[in-house]
Structures are given as C-alpha cells and as structure tokens.
Amino acid sequence: MGNEKSKNQSRSEMPYFVHETAIVDGGAEIGEGTKVWHFSHVTKGAKIGRNCNLGQNVFIADGVVIGSNVKIQNNVSVYKGTIVEDDVFLGPSCVLTNVTNPRSQVVRRGLYEKTVLRRGTTVGANATIVCGIELGRYCFIAAGAVVAKDVADYALMAGVGAKQVGWMSRHGIRLGEPDKKEIMVCPESGYRYKEVEPGVLRCLDLDEEAPLPADKAVGKICYDDFKNTLG
Numbered sequence: 001m002g003n004e005k006s007k008n009q010s011r012s013e014m015p016y017f018v019h020e021t022a023i024v025d026g027g028a029e030i031g032e033g034t035k036v037w038h039f040s041h042v043t044k045g046a047k048i049g050r051n052c053n054l055g056q057n058v059f060i061a062d063g064v065v066i067g068s069n070v071k072i073q074n075n076v077s078v079y080k081g082t083i084v085e086d087d088v089f090l091g092p093s094c095v096l097t098n099v100t101n102p103r104s105q106v107v108r109r110g111l112y113e114k115t116v117l118r119r120g121t122t123v124g125a126n127a128t129i130v131c132g133i134e135l136g137r138y139c140f141i142a143a144g145a146v147v148a149k150d151v152a153d154y155a156l157m158a159g160v161g162a163k164q165v166g167w168m169s170r171h172g173i174r175l176g177e178p179d180k181k182e183i184m185v186c187p188e189s190g191y192r193y194k195e196v197e198p199g200v201l202r203c204l205d206l207d208e209e210a211p212l213p214a215d216k217a218v219g220k221i222c223y224d225d226f227k228n229t230l231g
Helices: 223-230
Strands: 082-084 115-117 155-158 163-167 183-185 192-197 200-203
Parallel strands (some): 082 115
Antiparallel strands (some): 183 192
16 A cells, blocks of 8 residues: 555655655645544545544545644544544544435435534544434534434533533533633633523633633643532
8 A cells, every 4th residue: 555645746845744654635625734544544625623632443525624722532434524623633434424314225425414513523433323413503412322413512422322421621521510700610621601591601710712822722731620519
C-alpha cells in the first residue's frame, strides 16, 4: 500500500502527515498539520481541514467534508453525505450511516441522507448515529448510544434509542442543577450556562462559535474527580 500523493510530492514536502501504510487518493484535500495514521484511507473528493487527527483504520468517503481540529479515533468510517464541523470528536468504533433503509438488492447511490455534526460534538465509543439528522453544537453522545433524532446543543444523550439525560458543558462536564437564577456552572471552566428557552441552552460567558481562550483549552482535572458531585 502507499499514498498516491507521494507519486508527485515527497512526504517531507507535504504540509500534513500520512503514515506509510495509509492511502490518500489523488483529488483529496487535506489541511496543514493534519495526521493520517496506519491503514487509513482518504478517498478522492474528501475535504479535511487543518490540524485533524485520523487514527488507525479510518475511512473517509468521497464528498465528505471535515472541518479543522477534528479527532477521529480508530476504526471509524465517515460516509458520503456527512458533514463534520470544527472541533468534533469521534470515539473509537463509532458508526455513522448514510441510508436509513438499506437493501443489498436496491441501489440507492445518489440518495444518501445528509448528516451534520455541528461544532464541538462528541460521539462516544461504539455509539451509532442514524443518518439524516443533525447533532447540535457541543452535544455529547454517550458510549454505545443509538441516536436517530436531531440533538440539541449541549445535550447529553444516552441509551438505545438515545434520550437526553442532562446537559454537558463545552468542557465535557455534566452540568448540575440550576441555581435560583436558573444558571448552571461548569465546575472545570467556571463558565455559566442557562436554558434561555425550553430545550435551548447557551453559554453566558463565551459565544458558541468563539475559540476557547488558551488558559481554558487544556484540561486540568480528571472527570473522576467530578463524579461524587454530579449525582
């Protein structure tokens, strides 16, 4: 196996890294600083942003659009019809689909359903995302969940089929009960969150599209340290 890009450009000249066992087809677009690891395959027509990380055995199909700073863990396939915005995390062996009613005898090429993962989404290990839905900004899909409906920003989803069981902060910490002013505080960042209308959560201290400040972008506390206070 090899990388088709290397026929015309040496690996040392590339603005991104491709492992010698990975394949990047001609016509794929990959941003500066991105890394494509062992046995992964990026196909013609795929577009990947800057500073992404594709783990072992990752497949990116033609027409897929992936933003910047996206982390895709081992054994994940991203199929045509999928849009992945910036800062998304796809956990090991999670499943993304593009046809709701597949049949081997019925050809549905060209009928792929659009699935959108908005900025900051986390999809846990072995979770399944049924196609044709939108996962809201900074939502958090628990490991093993099966999601078949649209998900709100910051929603914590768990179970089969997945239901909302709480809210997660931008830092990935489950938010506790609101205070008298209906405000919830992330215990790691100190950012305040409020349900501005039923089912719509917003951060009061940082716009959802703004990057994290440098002092907030490095985790300092293990999640286990929060468990006793989260209920």
